[in-house]
Amino acid sequence: MRKTYKLFIGGAFPRSESGRTYLVDGDNVALASRKDARDAVTAARKAQPKWAAATAYNRGQVLYRVAEMLEARRAEFAAVGVPAAEVDAAVDRWVWYAGWSDKITQVHGSANPVAGPYFNISAPEPTGVVxxxxxxxxxxxxxxxxxxxxxxxxxxxxxxAPQAAITLAEVLATSDVPGGVVNLLTGDPAETAPWLASHDDVNGLDLTGVSDTALATELERTAAGSLKRVRRPAGTEIDFFADPGVKAMTAFLEIKTVWHTKGF
Amino acid sequence: MTVTTPAGLDLRSLLHGLPGVDKVGLESRAAALGTRSVKTTAKAAAIDLAIRMVDLTTLEGADTPGKVQALAAKALRPDPADASCPPVAAVCVYPAMVPPAAEVLAGSGVHLASVATAFPSGQAPLDVKLADTRDAVAAGADEIDMVISRGEFLAGHYDKVFEEIVAVKEACGAAHLKVILETGELGTYDNVRRASWLAMLAGADFIKTSTGKVPLAATLPVTLVMLEAVRDFRAKTGRQVGVKPAGGIRTTKDAVKYLVMIHETAGDDWLDPDWFRFGASSLLNDLLMQRTKLTTGHYAGPDYFTLD
Structure with a gap:
């Protein structure tokens, strides 16, 4: 049976509100419009407070579950042309990041020395919708x-890559990731990305996948209008098999510092 | 006492003589009107009209004078960043909060509405309700939102409800009277139609769907019944009565559906803040966000608008 690859918004698989599709390697794929992007931001915003309020341990478990589901669907990724080595690396990558959920605060938070009877503590918090x-x-x-x-x-x-991305969406939908935490749109980033870059309710922008430097620069400039955090890795050829380090996580964290009196 | 209506019928015969509502037809008509697409300049005009129709409401036990004054200031200038944004129609508060709101709104042209008559239940003796109304008017409210006694209405004591509305209208003096039918508690569309006529016959200046305090608040079909009622009432008596859906209208999309329905049902005479209002609080921010989207060309976010 021929499959139509749809979008993944708020835990559901809708077609594009525009009704448009395009062909990728003979497959019908939904072509997302700016309104799909808007709906996805609404879904992401709605899911954000609860996801951020979940315990780090719980988020880690959910990500670990994603890795399990991903491994179980290995054949489906092979069918859409993802090399086996890349699927293995992706499973490892999920598990590696899952482990970071309850460690990032320890590594990037701090107890700061102050000259007074106070505790002064800094802790990272999520930026919001990225x-x-x-x-x-x-x-x-x-x-x-x-x-x-x-x-x-x-x-x-x-x-x-639309087919691999929507297959990942099927993995996410069958693991315990709450609807709206990850929203996947397929289509032309040059059409939809500017709407996300200028959207006042988006807090961060990751430009890793923009290969056109002129577009990346323009998006970065647009994002400044609402003071978004922007991640734009240097260089065009990124080796994703290499150790990723923690930069991808710390790019979308806010450091909150609190003062607390010592004793009573 | 038997109330005799202008048509010479007694009230019960008149209300029960109204044509019954076709529930399925009504709901599909309301749904069909909700599918219209309103874009670009028409959308901009609709948003501005909707803003001008908002009764910016706060009816919480936790209301403080400061909070009410902040809301009143927002009513005057809903979008501080854009002077072309019109003020809302009115601010709607509890009677005790009328004096602080009046301080801010005096002379501005933005009306000050107060709920009265033992809002939201309406379960209090008549003299208490009348005193409540007089106090609110004396404190500076120029619009009164009263609730009808649903208990009496559902028990079939139409005369009692009628006389109560007449008495409150008298207590209002020059203030406009909006009569809240609380359609969510009336049970059927036939009852909504009857209650609408009852309120209009008794002298209501506006008929309003809900208090916003019961789960089933304003819906498109209920408002459609009420719009038909005010249209038919004017055709029969020559007196125009306004309509105010309240509660549950949160998005610009919803508001535009109501505007389309007015245009198609009652007519353009009602497309005016004097004849149609939205009882809402969160709706205003969504209208402002959509307005900002149209003026700036990019999507707006709630972080840039007040929390209230």
């Missing part, structure tokens, strides 16, 4: 989505 332009490779997609959500952000992703 719009992600994902790279075309499947491992690249996982390497931008997992670090953004593990800390409590929710994401709207403009996918590079």
């Amino acid at each position: 719009a992600v332009v994902a790279p075309a490779s499947f491992l690249g997609l996982v390497s931008v989505v997992a670090p953004a959500i593990v800390t409590g952000n929710t994401v709207v992703v403009l996918a590079g």
Whole structure:
């Protein structure tokens, strides 16, 4: 049976509100419009407070569950042309980021020395809703989505490789990721990304998948209008098999510092 | 006492002589009117009209004078960043909060509405309700939102409800009277039609769907019944009565559906803040966000608008 690849918004698989589709390697794929992007932001915003309020342990468990489901669907990724080595690496990547859920605060938070009878503590908190332009490779997609959500952000992703991305959406829908935490749109990023970059209710923008430097610069400039955090890795050729480090996580964190009196 | 209506019928015969409502037809008509697409300049005009129709409401036990004054200031200038944004129609508060709101609104042209008559239940003796009304008017309210006694209405004591509305109207003096039918508690569309006529015959200046305090608030079909009622009432008596859906209208999309329905049902005479209002609080921010989207060309976010 021929399959139509739809969007993934708020835990559901709707067609594009515009009704448009396009062909990718002979498959019918939904072509997202700016209104789909808007709806995805609404879904991401709605899911964000609860996802951020879940315990780090719980978020880690959910991400680990995603890795389990991903492994179980290995054949489906092979069917849409993802090499086995890349699926293995993607499973490892999910597990690796899952482990970070309850460690990122310890590594990037601090107890600060102050000259007074106070505790002074800094702790990282999620930025909020992050719009992600994902790279075309499947491992690249996982390497931008997992670090953004593990800390409590929710994401709207403009996918590079539609079939692999929507197969990942099917993985997410059958694991315990709450609807709206990850929203995946397929289509032309040059059409939808500017709407996300200028959207006042989006707090962060990841430009890893934008290969056109002029577009990336323009998006970065647009994002400044609402003071978004922007992640734009240097260089065009990124080796996603390499150790990713923690930068992808820390790019979308806010440091909150509180003073607390010592004793009574 | 038997109330005799202008048509010479007694009230019960008149109300029960109204044509019955076709529930399925009504709901599909309301749903069909909700599918119209309103875009670009028409949308901009609809948003501005909807803003001008908002009764900005706060009816919480936790209302403070400061909160009410902040809301009143927002009513005057809903979008501080854009002077072309019109003020809302009115601010709607509890009687005790009328004096602080009046301080801010005096002389501005934005009306000050107060709920009265033992809002929201309406379960209090008549003299208490009348005193409540007089106090609110004396404190500076120029619109009164009263609730009918649903208990009496449902028990079939139409005369009693009628006389109560007449008495409250008298207590209002020059203030406009909006009569809340609380359609969510009336049970059927036939009852909504009857209650609408009852309120209009008794002298209501506006008929309003709900208090916003019961789960089933304003819906498109209920408002459609009421719009038909005010249209038919004017055709029969020559007196125009306004309509105010309240509660549950939160998005610009919803508001535009109501505007389309007015245009198609009652007519353009009602497309005016003097004859149609939205009882709402969160609706205003969504209208402002959509307005900002149209003026700036990019999507707006709630972080840039007041929490209230």
